[in-house]
Amino acid sequence: MRNLLMKVNYDGTNYDGFQTQPKGNTIQDRLEQAIFHLTGEELKIIASGRTDAGVHAYGQPFNFVTSSQIPLERWCLALNARLPQDIVVTEAREVPLSFHSRRGAKRKTYRYTISANRFPDPFQRRWQLHHPVKLDISAMQQGLIHILGTHDFTSFASRKSTKTSHVRTIFEAHMEIDRTMCRSDSTDQGVIHTYITGSGFLQHMVRIIMGTLINVGEGKFQADEVAGILAACDRAAAGPTAMASGLALWSVEYDDQTNG
Template sequence: MRNLLMTVSYDGTEYFGFQTQPDGNTVQDHLEAAILGLTGEVVKIHGSGRTDAGVHAREQPFHVHTESKIPVDRWRMALNGRLPADIRVTDVQEVPLSFHARRSAKRKTYRFSINANRVPDVFNRRYQVHHPGQLNVENMQEGLKYLIGTHDYTSFASRHSTKASHVRTIYEAWIELDRSGNYSGSHEQGVIHIFMTGSGFLQHMVRIIVGTLLQVGEGKRKPEDMKKILEAQDRAAAGPTAESKGLMLWEVLYEQTDLTAGDLTELNNYET
């Protein structure tokens, strides 16, 4: 038995999230079908976490147990040849059997992108939420600071959350303003990228934070209101849930010791 850690990148527009759903078309479904086609094994992959319908991933790790002797360096090309064009395996490595893509994760980073120009970018419309009104980015950045640390994020969690605890840690949170794609001669705001790195995130947590920050940017709330909302521990205190298409799982980090396996000698007698 081998344990393979793979990283997948996908455009989530056409999918009902990463994890298998009873009646949904998910990224996990396609990955498991590709592995079945390659090895003949019926497997269940384990992702670093879930993503909502329509959410994208730049780097989403998952692990899978396999009896296959296919060398590590053959998996990526073999699977990509069996996957839809909007799902791509970008990296494969062998890890200890004790490694778990979700439980072993130490830091997760999400990015949410808001196109604040009057005219949306037709080429990135699937990955950005369009907000043509003027936003106070400085106030949004100030409000974001109140969420850094270890807190109960009930106010920013879906009412349908089934987690026993809503305590999480946000290590870093920042905003980057990108004007590089602005049309020539325009004086528009550009694209606002909101990054959050934490120990883990609750259902809809990033999207609710962003929806509330947009109200801060619009002047409907003050930056310090974010602290009051957090302390309320009440979903009704926060703003709306932002659209899923602006959200991207940016990266997931692990301790190097968790990735170190014993004898990982590849078997080179496999032919594609």
Template sequence: MRNIQIILGYQGSSYHGWQRQKNAITVQQKVEEALKEVTGQQLEIIGASRTDSGVHANGQSANFLTHSKIPVDKIPYAINSKLPRDIRVYQALERPMDFHSRYHSTGKKYTYHVINNAFGSALDFNRAWHVQKALNIEHMIKANQHFIGTHDFAAFRSTGSSVKTSERTIYASKLWQREEKLILEIKGNGFLYNMVRIIMGTLIEVGMGKISHKDIPAIIQSRERDRAGITAPAHGLYLEKVYYENP
């Protein structure tokens, strides 16, 4: 038996998230179907992040147990030959038998993409949030700095999460503008349900003048969801990388 980790990317628009569901097509389902064709086994693949419907990934991590003897460097070629073009496996690694993609993760990096202009972008349709109103980028950058560090992020969590604690550490968070596109890049030891999308929604409301950048610390301390901004749409969110102690 072998434990294989794969790094994969996908365009999430056509899928109802990562996790397999009974009545909807998901990324996990497509990868498991491809693995069955390649290995002849009905395998369960464990994803590091259960990305929601419409969310994209450049660096999702997953692992599976298999009796297959395919050389590890050939595994991406084999799986990709059976996958749709909007899901790609980029790398495969042999891992110890106790390796678990989700439980052994030490952190994740996400980006969130916004198109800020009058008409949107045809090429970024379903790949970035279109915000028409002019934004105060300087205030958004100032607001974003308050998220760095260890905080209780209960105000930035959607209901439905069953985690024991809402305390998380944000190692780095950077917001920059590239022509008409805004990109938030955020790295932390973990994220609550919809946390990045609520942070982005809050930053947009700061940019619109609905929330002051000076109020972010008080919003964090309040732990009250209704004090923070809206939840940004899923289609602007990208899982960029999952981190492990032993890469």
């Protein structure tokens, strides 16, 4: 038996999230179907975490135990031939049988993308939230600082969260602004990429953080109010849940010996 660790990129627009659901069309369903068609094995894959409907991933790790002797270098091409074009397996390697994609994850990074240009980009529309109204980006950056550290993130968790603890640690958070598509003499502000790295994330956590920061950018909240919103431990205190289209799982990190 071999434990294989793989990475998959996907455009989540047409899917009901990553994790299998009773009546859902999910990334996990498609991957398991592709593995079955390739090896004849009916198995369940283990992912580093779930993503919600409409959310994307640049490198979602997943692992599974297989008796197949297909060489490692053939797995990606073989699976991709059996997957839709919006799901692409990019890496495959063998790891110890004890490796577990979810339990072994140490740090996860999500990226949220806002197009703050006047007009949407038709080529990137599935991967961005378009916000044509002027944002105070500096205030948003100041507000983002308040989520750093270990906190109870109840204010930034879905009311449907079933986790026993909402305490999480945010290690890093920053914004990068790409102005290459800005038109001269226009109100274009560029494409804002927000990267948030943490020990783990609650349901809708990044999207609620971003919805709150957008409110800061619109002047509905002051940047320093983010600290109070966090301390309130009350979902009603925070801003709306930002659209799923702008969110992507960016990377997942493991211990050195099994760094995914």
